Amino acid sequence: MGTVILLALTGLGLAALYFLVASGLSLVFGLADVLNFAHGLFLGVGAYGTWWAAGNLPGAGPDGFGFVLAVAFGVAAGTLVAILVELVLIRPLYSRTIEQVLVTVGLSLAGVALLQATWGADARPFPRPDWTREVTGILGAQVPNGGLLLIIAAVLVLGAILAFLRWTRYGLVIRAGVENREMVTALGIDVRKAFTLVFAIGGAAAALAGALGGVYFGTVSPGQGGSLLIFAFIVVVIGGMGSVVGSAYAAVVVGLVQQFVNYYGTSGLGDICVVGLLAVVLLLRPQGIAGKVATA
């Protein structure tokens, strides 16, 4: 019983990480039709921003309030990079989908290389508060606190994004834009402001994922974003493009499947099962769990 609960909670921790990356991807894709390969870069910037701040920023550190400050710095850095990418690189290519994908591909290659050039290719130990190294006993299972932190953060982010989409004017514009962008434009609303906003939200969530993922894994390396990104893409497709709730469901399913099959089957089998799940979902329900039909 303890094993099952442990696996379920660590699976949920993984799901939380996927959700943090996928929620932004899904919103960006749903609204602006941009398949953002540079999303892994935002994650890397968040992780390295936090790592750098904990060592160099006055007042920030690996513990207590200093750690909160460091994470805030990382998230701010990721958000800033996301906004800059949207304004400088994506906006001029508005509605040219393939070119936008190509630019984000180039950006992901160059950005990761830049991180690697600045801080080296090897994984660096991540500064983290001591309590995240410890475990908490839940129903007889010893669950690492880093995973619990991820779950709590993801639930908070999910709540915040949903509240934002539900109760604010810009949330309304974004929801309407995902449904039908042309109509929103025709009503005289500058939908491009919403693009920037969605990029900022996605960048912030991804940067948070980078920072907390660093806590969870204990290290930070330039390639970390890339490997997470592929599973985040899968989560987005399974959940349905443009649906944050769908991403949350899909992230939970993917995280749990991966964790349980990897434990009870051979290591690596869980990852393959996830891809099988993707194929099944695409064949049976191409629009995903909850979302519009995925077309270019």
Add this chain to the structure above:
Amino acid sequence: MTVIDAPPAQVPDELTPQRGRWHRVRPFLPLVALVVLAILPYSTISLPGIFEGPVNSPGTLQLLAICLIFGGLAAGYDLLFGRTGMLSFGHALYFAAGVYGTDILITRAGLPLWQAALLTVTGGTILAALLGAVALRTVGIAFAMVTLAFAQVGAILVARDFGGLTGGEEGLPLDVSGLPAGLVGVTNTVNLYWLALAYLTLVVFVVHRVSGSPTGRVLAGLRDDERRIGVLGLDPYRYKLVAFTLAGGLASAGGVVYVLIVGGASPHITSSELTLSLLVMVVLGGPGTRWGPVLGGVLYMYLDHRLTAFGTSDAVDNLPAVLSRPLSQPLFVLGTVFILAVYFFPGGMAGLAPRLSHLTRTLRPRR
């Protein structure tokens, strides 16, 4: 009443077809290039700065052979991206299937080369047909993601080393004892170079024939307007599957040659990064053109190898750290060039010549 003599209508210069000096020679240029490349190993010229050592040294020939292979791979990938408009992010899978298939069949199963090569190319083609049949049920971005996910399975299979076949992270060195003597050893690198050249020629020929055939016109139609092809009564799915299978088969054939040149398989060729770099090659070269992808692939691989040496050279090392560190990362340089290319010369290198001729014509003083 006087009739005003209207001056004869002038046809603008750019509308009259210009018969350049090279007009007659042009159809033979590819043949000339092929001959030059084929006899290149006999020259002992050394081009300092461009290659380390003379052209016919084994190191240079191996680099050239790898460049040629990737020229062929990019040309094959262009069949999907440039000519049919399919954005596949999983092309590395079929190349890796070729590399690992040959390697495993020779090293683990002890088959002779020709059997291993035949089985691998057949297997790679069937794999492409099967996975393509599933992936092509989606279109556009979803297709890109599905192919990416399939390729990721390949990468996981190789990295986790199921059944001890692939050697995992370490890679799998090729067992050369059973190979023909002409393909083994440093002194025989020249034969591998010719093999790579033959592969490139084959791919260019196949892609050229396919794109000139009625099927090729349907593929171009799919790229421009898929719905219209459907309205004409042709089944887009089948044609796309044909292109996907053919490109997959060509890529696995490239893998067979690549494993001979490099002498083993390493897991990085299964990564999505390889597919992304194929995309970069095609876009830099010029999608949908005959020579663009080839040039892009050759140049990309060359730069990828040489920029590493350039990055560690004194000229770069003496720069301030802010500049020298990014410049020592080939992917940073190539990624930046790629982004600039998407903005400022969308037709790639193949599109540069017409653009430049426009420019020179505009700049030329009027008579």
